[in-house]
Amino acid sequence: MKTWVSNAHPVQKPIAVFLVMLTLATGLSLWGMERHTQANEQYRQARQNTLANEQRQRSQHAAEQIIASGKHLARQFSRTGANKQERRLNLIESLERIRHHPFIHQLAYSFPEPKSSTPVVADQQAFSCIKLNIRLSLLHEQILLDVIDQLKQEINAIPVIRQCLLKRNTSESESMLAAECDIDWYFLETGALPQ
Numbered sequence: 102m103k104t105w106v107s108n109a110h111p112v113q114k115p116i117a118v119f120l121v122m123l124t125l126a127t128g129l130s131l132w133g134m135e136r137h138t139q140a141n142e143q144y145r146q147a148r149q150n151t152l153a154n155e156q157r158q159r160s161q162h163a164a165e166q167i168i169a170s171g172k173h174l175a176r177q178f179s180r181t182g183a184n185k186q187e188r189r190l191n192l193i194e195s196l197e198r199i200r201h202h203p204f205i206h207q208l209a210y211s212f213p214e215p216k217s218s219t220p221v222v223a224d225q226q227a228f229s230c231i232k233l234n235i236r237l238s239l240l241h242e243q244i245l246l247d248v249i250d251q252l253k254q255e256i257n258a259i260p261v262i263r264q265c266l267l268k269r270n271t272s273e274s275e276s277m278l279a280a281e282c283d284i285d286w287y288f289l290e291t292g293a294l295p296q
Contacts, residue, residue: 189231195255207238228287237280245280258286
């Protein structure tokens with residue numbers, strides 16, 4: 102009994118082989134595409150898991166930093182003997198005194214509202230925070246450090262400088278530099294500090 106291929110016309114044999122090869126190639130391509138899609142999905146899932154883990158680690162690290170910062174603040178207050186509940190009025194009075202410094206030609210300030218009123222808690226102590234934006238025109242950068250140090254001493258608070266931009270004045274003015282700083286001032290809120 103003869104098979105279809107052996108009975109086929111000589112021209113039909115290459116076509117039959119071509120069709121078989123085409124079917125195999127199509128099948129392999131479809132299988133490869135499916136494997137590629139699965140590999141892409143596995144990679145996407147693995148990447149998503151990695152990003153989620155990194156986010157968890159960042160959140161945990163941020164929480165640890167907040168706790169460490171709070172403890173550091175408590176130690177600083179303990180060292181400086183800051184035990185008064187100084188408030189914005191004392192800060193304003195100090196800023197007004199500093200305004201008359203001979204090397205400060207301009208001083209402006211504002212108190213941006215905090216996004217959250219949650220106090221910082223460290224070592225069983227609560228600290229309130231006053232956010233200050235201060236703009237100065239001054240002769241040199243040491244004056245800025247002196248201003249921050251003077252405020253720190255007068256209002257008995259711990260400054261945390263969030264951002265400070267210092268640039269040369271381009272206008273024809275007496276001052277060589279312009280500074281703008283965002284400073285958080287932390288005050289002891291309640292209780293006595295641990296020894």
